[in-house]
Amino acid sequence: MSxxxxxxxxxxxxxxxxxEPALIPDPATTExxxxxxxxxxxxxxxxxxxxxxxxxxLHAAQQLHGWCSPEAIxxxxxxxxxxxxxxxxxxxxxDMLEQTPVGSHSxxxxxxxxxxxxxxxxxxxxxxxxxxxxxxxxxxRAFECLGACDIAPMASVDGVYVGPLSLDDVPQLLxxxxxxxxxxxxxxLATRLVADPxxxxxxxxxxxxxxxxx
Amino acid sequence: xxxxxxxxxxxEPGLSTLGVYEARGGYSALRKALAMTPxxxxxxxxxxxxxxxxxxxxxxxxxxxxxxxGSMEKYLVCNADESEPGTFKDRxxxxxxxxxxxxxxxxxxxxxxxxxxxxxxxGEYALQADVLDAALAEAREAGYVGEQILGSEHSLSxxxxxxxxxxxxxxxxxxxxxxEGKRGNPRLKPPFPANQGLYxxxxxxxxxxTLSTVPAITLMGGESYAKxxxxxxxxxxLVSVSGHVQRxxxxxxxLGIPSRELIYDLAGGPPEGxxxxxxxxxxxxxxxxTAADLDVPYDFDSLAKAGSMLGSGAIIVVDxxxxxxxxxLKVAKFYRHESCGKCTxxxxxxxxxxxxxxxxxxxxxxxxxxxxxASVQDHIIGNCLCVLGDAMAMPIGSMIAKFRPxxxxxxxxxxxxxxxxGAPLSADEQALLGQExx
Numbered sequence: 001m002s003x004x005x006x007x008x009x010x011x012x013x014x015x016x017x018x019x020e021p022a023l024i025p026d027p028a029t030t031e032x033x034x035x036x037x038x039x040x041x042x043x044x045x046x047x048x049x050x051x052x053x054x055x056x057x058l059h060a061a062q063q064l065h066g067w068c069s070p071e072a073i074x075x076x077x078x079x080x081x082x083x084x085x086x087x088x089x090x091x092x093x094x095d096m097l098e099q100t101p102v103g104s105h106s107x108x109x110x111x112x113x114x115x116x117x118x119x120x121x122x123x124x125x126x127x128x129x130x131x132x133x134x135x136x137x138x139x140x141r142a143f144e145c146l147g148a149c150d151i152a153p154m155a156s157v158d159g160v161y162v163g164p165l166s167l168d169d170v171p172q173l174l175x176x177x178x179x180x181x182x183x184x185x186x187x188x189l190a191t192r193l194v195a196d197p198x199x200x201x202x203x204x205x206x207x208x209x210x211x212x213x214x
Numbered sequence: 215x216x217x218x219x220x221x222x223x224x225x226e227p228g229l230s231t232l233g234v235y236e237a238r239g240g241y242s243a244l245r246k247a248l249a250m251t252p253x254x255x256x257x258x259x260x261x262x263x264x265x266x267x268x269x270x271x272x273x274x275x276x277x278x279x280x281x282x283x284g285s286m287e288k289y290l291v292c293n294a295d296e297s298e299p300g301t302f303k304d305r306x307x308x309x310x311x312x313x314x315x316x317x318x319x320x321x322x323x324x325x326x327x328x329x330x331x332x333x334x335x336x337g338e339y340a341l342q343a344d345v346l347d348a349a350l351a352e353a354r355e356a357g358y359v360g361e362q363i364l365g366s367e368h369s370l371s372x373x374x375x376x377x378x379x380x381x382x383x384x385x386x387x388x389x390x391x392x393x394e395g396k397r398g399n400p401r402l403k404p405p406f407p408a409n410q411g412l413y414x415x416x417x418x419x420x421x422x423x424t425l426s427t428v429p430a431i432t433l434m435g436g437e438s439y440a441k442x443x444x445x446x447x448x449x450x451x452l453v454s455v456s457g458h459v460q461r462x463x464x465x466x467x468x469l470g471i472p473s474r475e476l477i478y479d480l481a482g483g484p485p486e487g488x489x490x491x492x493x494x495x496x497x498x499x500x501x502x503x504t505a506a507d508l509d510v511p512y513d514f515d516s517l518a519k520a521g522s523m524l525g526s527g528a529i530i531v532v533d534x535x536x537x538x539x540x541x542x543l544k545v546a547k548f549y550r551h552e553s554c555g556k557c558t559x560x561x562x563x564x565x566x567x568x569x570x571x572x573x574x575x576x577x578x579x580x581x582x583x584x585x586x587x588a589s590v591q592d593h594i595i596g597n598c599l600c601v602l603g604d605a606m607a608m609p610i611g612s613m614i615a616k617f618r619p620x621x622x623x624x625x626x627x628x629x630x631x632x633x634x635x636g637a638p639l640s641a642d643e644q645a646l647l648g649q650e651x652x
Contacts, residue, residue, distance in 0.1 A: 095379030149456030195463020
């Protein structure tokens with residue numbers, strides 16, 4: 001399992017020259033789930049220009065459909081009054097927007113410098129191997145620096161940062177996630193105090209894990 | 215004078231809520247700022263000497279002053295895309311003290327005359343974005359954000375905008391395109407964002423840490439703040455230390471302290487029995503320094519003089535257990551993945567650098583490849599719309615320049631392994647090879 005080759009990829013994928021370019025979907029014939037429509041419309045009102053809502057809208061559609069499927073794109077395009085091609089161009093640029101069907105729980109394993117210096121490559125391999133039997137459940141991906149080098153090696157499990165992870169943590173990480181429990185409560189970033197010994201004028205207790213459970 | 219400005223009681227329970235923040239004197243800086251004219255507030259920012267904490271180190275006050283005067287729609291964008299490898303300081307600030315950032319944004323927007331603002335936060339920071347959303351709702355409710363703030367003439371809207379995973383969106387013009395709902399491709403400069411930025415309007419873009427420092431500057435006064443640190447690098451700085459150190463984490467230090475103090479005294483230095491091979495002083499885009507540079511003062515100008523940069527304030531320490539070729543490949547692969555593909559030198563340069571580095575391990579490389587690789591780096595620098603390509607070229611170029619014998623030994627060892635070796639090795643090469651094999 002490796003990171004996608006790059007942001008500039010996809011130019012060599014073949015297109016169907018026979019196919020007419022898709023137009024802005026017709027609201028009369030495009031069914032959009034009410035809640036998704038509401039979310040997208042609310043997002044559009046937050047910006048002076050409705051196109052700014054593209055990423056929030058795609059996030060919402062992906063949450064509903066599991067990935068940026070043609071159906072998801074069609075629905076966003078219908079509400080935003082843009083072409084599906086416009087949204088495809090946006091979605092294909094960003095790592096968090098999935099271009100193919102994936103497992104329902106995202107496990108991003110940071111494999112950038114600081115994490116790999118502390119064993120991230122072996123960690124990724126172990127998580128990938130353990131999750132391989134359950135492709136519908138897990139979407140394990142190598143990810144670029146997630147901004148948590150203080151807990152290297154680390155992973156983001158459905159958006160919750162956990163680390164430093166050892167290979168022994170892998171079974172519980174997957175079990176907690178599968179069961180819908182707070183993942184590795186003792187290793188959540190949300191509970192950690194700052195490392196700087198000069199930072200606080202007094203000692204404070206570790207933060208609760210509740211805020212890190214989503 | 216205490217040198218803790220940003221991390222003062224950062225772990226106090228509930229600091230992220232308005233009640234605790236106000237109890238600690240929160241939003242009193244805003245009251246003070248709104249009693250001043252925008253020009254007076256700008257004067258304080260200029261007097262503080264505060265340099266941008268995102269990477270480029272440009273003086274914040276000067277940046278604000280570049281915005282045109284007049285009543286047109288102006289924007290303030292907080293760059294919270296923090297994705298420079300090794301950097302995690304903004305994450306800590308946003309998660310634990312979101313109101314300090316919001317207060318800084320409102321004060322800075324007052325100085326700049328901006329009435330619309332955005333926090334562009336990387337999509338991976340889900341917890342931090344949730345915390346910011348909750349804090350923003352409280353601030354709006356209390357009248358710190360919105361129409362005619364605290365009865366003044368200043369109004370400001372603020373939106374927390376979540377990205378979706380792309381390093382290039384930390385580059386300010388890539389960020390603007392992304393915020394406009396497009397692919398995050400950087401723009402040609404000029405025009406600079408101060409003149410034509412978001413939605414073509416004048417735009418001030420500042421990093422989270424920069425804006426979070428503004429309330430303290432307002433309360434202390436710009437001149438007192440400028441007494442912290444050293445002359446051309448004023449104030450305190452959050453430094454993220456990671457990699458091969460015993461206590462990785464964020465540390466707040468006065469600029470100008472010896473780098474050794476940060477790496478050894480605060481972060482605990484490399485593990486027992488290991489030596490520092492090299493270190494990135496300012497994220498993975500900074501040229502690497504070696505153990506010989508540990509006494510360089512940690513500030514913008516001293517690090518530049520030493521041939522590197524302070525960048526985002528992220529030290530990554532690499533000890534002698536890591537082959538330099540592996541490190542170079544890791545760095546190059548990251549930039550290849552993140553290149554937006556718009557400029558040829560960056561798109562092709564990052565791709566070919568990865569290919570050439572991979573040839574080393576497969577035994578297909580020769581020492582001449584190092585010269586080709588170095589020349590590829592030289593052809594990237596300065597030839598693209600943004601500095602993403604440079605950000606690979608600088609560290610890779612520095613690794614080849616500083617660790618050439620190790621690269622050559624690695625090349626030779628791999629050639630031997632693959633049966634592609636030619637002439638017998640010199641005594642020097644054999645010595646290096648022995649070192650390599652260990």
